[in-house]
Amino acid sequence: MSPPSPRGRHAQAARAPAGLPTTPELRSTGRRTSPAGIYVHLPYCASRCGYCGFVVTTDSSSSETYLAALEREAALLIAETEGAAFDSLYLGGGTPSLTRTEDLARLLETLRSRFGLSAGSEVTLEANPEDVTPARAASWAAAGVNRVSVGVQSFEDRELAAVGRRHDADRARAALATLVEAGLSVSGDLILGLPEQTAESFRRSAAALAGSGIEHVSVYLLETDKSKTMEQDRRLRPDRYLSDDAQADLWLELSQSLGGRGLRHYEISNWARPGREARHNLKYWTRTPTLGLGVSAHELWAGRRRANVSALPAYLAGLEAGRRPTALDRPCDAAEEARERIVLGLRLAQGVPAGELESWIAASEDTRLLGDYADWLALGLLEADGERVRFTEKGFLVCNEVLCRFV
Ligand SMILES: C[S@@+](CC[C@H](N)C(=O)[O-])C[C@H]1O[C@@H](n2cnc3c(N)ncnc32)[C@H](O)[C@@H]1O
Numbered sequence: 001m002s003p004p005s006p007r008g009r010h011a012q013a014a015r016a017p018a019g020l021p022t023t024p025e026l027r028s029t030g031r032r033t034s035p036a037g038i039y040v041h042l043p044y045c046a047s048r049c050g051y052c053g054f055v056v057t058t059d060s061s062s063s064e065t066y067l068a069a070l071e072r073e074a075a076l077l078i079a080e081t082e083g084a085a086f087d088s089l090y091l092g093g094g095t096p097s098l099t100r101t102e103d104l105a106r107l108l109e110t111l112r113s114r115f116g117l118s119a120g121s122e123v124t125l126e127a128n129p130e131d132v133t134p135a136r137a138a139s140w141a142a143a144g145v146n147r148v149s150v151g152v153q154s155f156e157d158r159e160l161a162a163v164g165r166r167h168d169a170d171r172a173r174a175a176l177a178t179l180v181e182a183g184l185s186v187s188g189d190l191i192l193g194l195p196e197q198t199a200e201s202f203r204r205s206a207a208a209l210a211g212s213g214i215e216h217v218s219v220y221l222l223e224t225d226k227s228k229t230m231e232q233d234r235r236l237r238p239d240r241y242l243s244d245d246a247q248a249d250l251w252l253e254l255s256q257s258l259g260g261r262g263l264r265h266y267e268i269s270n271w272a273r274p275g276r277e278a279r280h281n282l283k284y285w286t287r288t289p290t291l292g293l294g295v296s297a298h299e300l301w302a303g304r305r306r307a308n309v310s311a312l313p314a315y316l317a318g319l320e321a322g323r324r325p326t327a328l329d330r331p332c333d334a335a336e337e338a339r340e341r342i343v344l345g346l347r348l349a350q351g352v353p354a355g356e357l358e359s360w361i362a363a364s365e366d367t368r369l370l371g372d373y374a375d376w377l378a379l380g381l382l383e384a385d386g387e388r389v390r391f392t393e394k395g396f397l398v399c400n401e402v403l404c405r406f407v
């Protein structure tokens with residue numbers, strides 16, 4: 001997820017709960033020798049939130065068939081993944097925390113045995129606050145989950161109600177405390193730009209999340225185009241929304257305040273204590289191979305970009321017939337790979353090698369790109385230290401406008 005237009009100091013490393021993986025040095029990730037990752041999409045949700053554009057369903061009647069389909073899909077990948085090493089697994093959704101704990105344990109066991117996940121792998125589960133209880137946290141940990149990403153979105157009841165969340169602020173606070181107490185590595189998501197949000201209420205939410213003892217924070221700018229009702233609401237009742245300028249100011253302030261609490265801004269939308277960067281997500285930004293299982297899941301494997309169909313019945317029917325139901329399957333040529341390395345690499349605070357970026361610009365058919373690059377540096381949107389080029393905090397705010405020039 002990237003913010004629409006946009007999207008630590010005194011870092012005292014949080015003590016790692018025993019057995020949790022830490023992230024390798026960022027710069028050392030991303031080449032072909034790095035272990036791969038596995039994403040699994042679990043599309044079931046108890047209800048649909050007002051802003052959500054993900055592939056989800058509130059009809060759980062197919063959930064058992066779906067888990068069987070995932071197992072079949074994993075089996076179909078065996079030959080192709082033989083000899084590959086994996087060190088991250090991400091269960092995303094939808095609402096993976098809705099999955100019965102015994103089903104989740106079985107799914108993780110299947111994936112572990114099929115793909116031979118290495119000891120110390122990062123295993124992340126996305127959870128909604130209302131699903132978190134001490135008993136479930138213990139079961140998730142026993143099943144091998146060591147990282148939980150919680151969709152907090154806000155600590156203001158009025159804002160949560162405005163987008164149809166099923167939890168209130170107290171429930172979110174309790175969920176984070178329970179997971180931290182259970183010894184899991186915890187990440188929390190916030191959204192900037194929710195209806196009814198004010199500058200003060202956003203500051204309060206950010207401070208509450210940073211002070212909750214978690215190790216990783218993701219902040220997304222509300223994308224209203226993901227839902228027709230939300231898009232319409234923003235057009236008809238603009239007074240309910242922060243202006244773009246107010247959001248931009250809050251974004252810049254956010255990095256300062258999270259940095260002051262030891263959370264380092266390492267990717268457009270992500271902050272972490274040192275060593276707690278999301279190992280799985282880093283694979284996307286460094287073009288490290290990842291498999292994608294489940295409806296609508298995307299993957300980069302053996303130099304090809306592939307995606308499964310987005311319709312649940314078609315996904316289930318494909319696996320029932322013994323094949324992966326792909327909607328996209330194309331090779332990435334060298335030019336595309338070079339472009340992706342720049343566009344994805346610039347999302348990271350560490351940026352990209354200056355030589356790689358400058359060679360790409362020099363070879364581009366877009367004759368204005370070289371001049372624009374000089375302007376971005378002069379305007380302080382990009383900064384270069386001779387070795388690498390990266391966005392500044394101000395640059396992250398307009399990164400989509402810059403990145404779309406790399407076509
Ligand atoms: C896969 S989603 C949902 C995970 C989980 N089911 C939940 O609701 O908490 C992951 C995150 O994307 C963010 N997100 C989803 N839709 C968004 C939108 N339209 N604009 C900005 N952020 C969004 C939310 O912060 C959410 O927690």
Ligand code: SF4
Nearest residue numbers: 045048049052093094
């Ligand atoms: S935001 Fe999360 S819970 Fe809400 S509909 Fe989307 S995936 Fe489901």
